[in-house]
Amino acid sequence: xxxxxxxxxxxxxxxxxxxxxxxxxxxxxxxxxxxxxxxxxxxxxxxxxxxxxxxxxxxxxxxxxxxxxxxxxxxxxxxxxxxxxxxxxxxxxxxxxxxxxxxxxxxxxxxxxxxxxxxxxxxxxxxxxxxxxxxxxxxxxxxxxxxxxxxxxxxxxxxxxxxxxxxxxxxxxxxxxxxxxxxxxxxxxxxxxxxxxxxxxxxxxxxxxxxxxxxxxxxxxxxxxxxxxxxxxxxxxxxxxxxxxxxxxxxxxxxxxxxxxxxxxxxxxxxxxxxxxxxxxxxxxxxxxxxxxxxxxxxxxxxxxxxxxxxxxxxxxxxxxxxxxxxxxxxxxxxxxxxxxxxxxxxxxxxxxxxxxxxxxxxxxxxxxxxxxxxxxxxxxxxxxxxxxxxxxxxxxxxxxxxxxxxxxxxxxxxxxxxxxxxxxxxxxxxxxxxxxxxxxxxxxxxxxxxxxxxxxxxxxxxxxxxxxxxxxxxxxxxxxxxxxxxxxxxxxxxxxxxxxxxxxxxxxxxxxxxxxxxxxxxxxxxxxxxxxxxxxxxxxxxxxxxxxxxxxxxxxxxxxxxxxxxxxxxxx
Amino acid sequence: xxxxxxxxxxxxxxxxxxxxxxxxxxxxxxxxxxxxxxxxxxxxxxxxxxxxxxxxxxxxxxxxxxxxxxxxxxxxxxxxxxxxxxxxxxxx
Numbered sequence: 001x002x003x004x005x006x007x008x009x010x011x012x013x014x015x016x017x018x019x020x021x022x023x024x025x026x027x028x029x030x031x032x033x034x035x036x037x038x039x040x041x042x043x044x045x046x047x048x049x050x051x052x053x054x055x056x057x058x059x060x061x062x063x064x065x066x067x068x069x070x071x072x073x074x075x076x077x078x079x080x081x082x083x084x085x086x087x088x089x090x091x092x093x094x095x096x097x098x099x100x101x102x103x104x105x106x107x108x109x110x111x112x113x114x115x116x117x118x119x120x121x122x123x124x125x126x127x128x129x130x131x132x133x134x135x136x137x138x139x140x141x142x143x144x145x146x147x148x149x150x151x152x153x154x155x156x157x158x159x160x161x162x163x164x165x166x167x168x169x170x171x172x173x174x175x176x177x178x179x180x181x182x183x184x185x186x187x188x189x190x191x192x193x194x195x196x197x198x199x200x201x202x203x204x205x206x207x208x209x210x211x212x213x214x215x216x217x218x219x220x221x222x223x224x225x226x227x228x229x230x231x232x233x234x235x236x237x238x239x240x241x242x243x244x245x246x247x248x249x250x251x252x253x254x255x256x257x258x259x260x261x262x263x264x265x266x267x268x269x270x271x272x273x274x275x276x277x278x279x280x281x282x283x284x285x286x287x288x289x290x291x292x293x294x295x296x297x298x299x300x301x302x303x304x305x306x307x308x309x310x311x312x313x314x315x316x317x318x319x320x321x322x323x324x325x326x327x328x329x330x331x332x333x334x335x336x337x338x339x340x341x342x343x344x345x346x347x348x349x350x351x352x353x354x355x356x357x358x359x360x361x362x363x364x365x366x367x368x369x370x371x372x373x374x375x376x377x378x379x380x381x382x383x384x385x386x387x388x389x390x391x392x393x394x395x396x397x398x399x400x401x402x403x404x405x406x407x408x409x410x411x412x413x414x415x416x417x418x419x420x421x422x423x424x425x426x427x428x429x430x431x432x433x434x435x436x437x438x439x440x441x442x443x444x445x446x447x448x449x450x451x452x453x454x455x456x457x458x459x460x461x462x463x464x465x466x467x468x469x470x471x472x473x474x475x476x477x478x479x480x481x482x483x484x485x486x487x488x489x490x491x492x493x494x495x496x497x498x499x500x501x502x503x504x505x506x507x508x509x510x511x512x513x514x515x516x517x518x519x520x521x522x523x524x525x526x527x528x529x530x531x532x533x534x535x536x537x538x539x540x541x542x543x544x545x546x547x548x549x550x551x552x553x554x555x556x557x558x559x560x561x562x563x564x565x566x567x568x569x570x571x572x573x
Numbered sequence: 574x575x576x577x578x579x580x581x582x583x584x585x586x587x588x589x590x591x592x593x594x595x596x597x598x599x600x601x602x603x604x605x606x607x608x609x610x611x612x613x614x615x616x617x618x619x620x621x622x623x624x625x626x627x628x629x630x631x632x633x634x635x636x637x638x639x640x641x642x643x644x645x646x647x648x649x650x651x652x653x654x655x656x657x658x659x660x661x662x663x664x665x
Binding site: 248249251252255256278424446447448449450451452455572 | 584585587588589590591592593620629630631660661662
């Protein structure tokens with residue numbers, strides 16, 4: 001049987017399986033989501049209404065033996081930005097869906113009764129909706145623990161927490177990791193959890209059964225490529241220096257003045273020693289925990305498992321972005337408090353970047369003390385409870401700015417700026433301004449403070465094209481594939497040569513589809529700007545601001561000639 | 574131009590080098606090569622070493638792909654050799 005699409009209509013709770021179009025075979029993940037949304041979703045629709053479309057799409061190589069290639073994209077019209085959104089996640093649902101030959105789940109419509117909850121059961125021989133009212137309002141960990149009792153021991157789950165059910169625009173979609181099946185991996189940015197909540201879909205359970213890995217057309221060549229690529233990655237200096245995950249980046253980011261402090265009024269934190277990922281590593285020996293892979297077949301193993309002082313599991317993974325936005329940016333001094341906040345965000349189903357930025361704006365506005373860790377934890381519980389203040393914070397940084405009237409709101413297209421700061425890293429700022437996603441470091445991160453202005457547009461465009469292809473392939477950005485790497489995997493998987501032109505076109509077409517969606521939604525060049533605080537508030541010893549001319553930002557959206565360098569540039573996010 | 578050792582600079586450390594990723598230097602040891610790069614681009618070495626002279630713990634040094642320790646800074650290098658500075662970067 002060929003690949004299929006799962007079409008779920010939440011208005012009448014019907015499920016239909018359709019053939020996956022043959023000419024879409026090189027589309028997966030982000031690229032597939034963009035194509036579906038452009039063709040099937042009205043860009044002017046209410047993001048939380050019945051006309052929005054939610055796409056859950058594994059990458060092209062998910063379910064195969066390609067290393068660290070099982071990521072899943074969640075795409076929709078974002079209730080946070082008003083434009084197209086793709087957020088992707090690790091964990092095993094992407095692997096399992098593709099092993100079963102389901103290249104995407106497309107969710108449309110809305111139940112007439114907003115109080116109803118449903119779950120989608122996905123198996124090789126049957127896909128159906130089931131009632132899930134008993135899980136209404138249940139936090140993510142308890143939801144997945146309950147699901148674990150109902151489904152096969154190797155099933156994986158996609159779920160939302162209370163924030164998604166309350167349709168808050170900072171809400172994430174959780175995916176379970178591969179070992180403990182904790183809902184610790186999140187497609188978080190842009191509020192996809194709110195859209196899932198608006199459709200009454202509480203969870204998706206995927207039972208892979210005994211489905212084998214997807215078989216490549218050229219088995220021998222594909223297998224050889226898997227071995228060579230994995231060996232080179234594991235023997236390379238990048239892996240050797242990156243074995244403790246993203247939290248290890250904290251001191252470098254601080255040195256580069258891109259470890260924002262107190263709502264980005266400074267680029268370095270005086271608490272860097274307490275927030276350094278080294279402290280987390282040191283805890284492993286005494287408390288347990290350690291590094292693991294979030295999805296089956298991962299060779300990066302960047303995910304840390306953090307235990308509390310009693311040696312009990314607390315959270316996973318405590319990432320650089322989370323430590324920055326919920327830690328330094330809120331002047332919260334201890335990594336242990338940030339671990340608590342991370343767990344609460346995973347439980348309630350929230351984007352840690354958006355939520356950290358929102359709390360920092362609230363603190364900067366004088367509504368709360370900077371550094372008030374216990375107050376921040378209480379706020380996250382308030383979000384789950386749906387208090388008025390909780391709902392404001394759960395709707396993100398821009399909502400808090402509007403609520404308080406505060407002037408310093410670091411968002412682009414309504415989405416909070418991640419840790420990587422566009423003032424010292426101006427090419428990354430060009431990505432934030434020009435990307436269809438709003439401020440999103442995974443759309444095209446360039447950590448090079450030495451780039452000259454004449455290089456910004458090309459560097460940003462190159463990073464955006466490479467990352468668009470990577471996010472469509474299923475590869476994790478941390479395994480750093482190049483376009484040449486990805487097309488080699490595609491060529492052996494499909495048994496036909498994928499050319500450089502084809503792979504570059506795939507990346508560019510993805511961006512084109514996304515920009516076109518946003519254009520139809522009403523976005524113009526005037527929206528491709530960074531907020532006033534990035535243009536006016538200087539940081540670092542050089543007192544840098546983001547002062548890149550609008551024409552350079554627009555130049556990043558005009559396709560440049562493909563160069564050899566485009567194909568050898570590693571994905572980075 | 575005669576061959577010279579090359580110091581390769583990772584993108585995060587290219588602020589002081591004004592975006593230059595490969596610096597040809599005149600030096601016969603790793604230490605001398607790094608010092609020569611500092612002479613060309615002040616501020617470069619401060620990203621690699623603590624004020625105490627210790628290697629920053631997020632930095633690793635490689636000569637022709639082989640990692641060296643702080644105690645091996647006097648490792649000799651020739652005109653065709655590469656001294657690489659490596660640091661991890663990823664988003665999260």
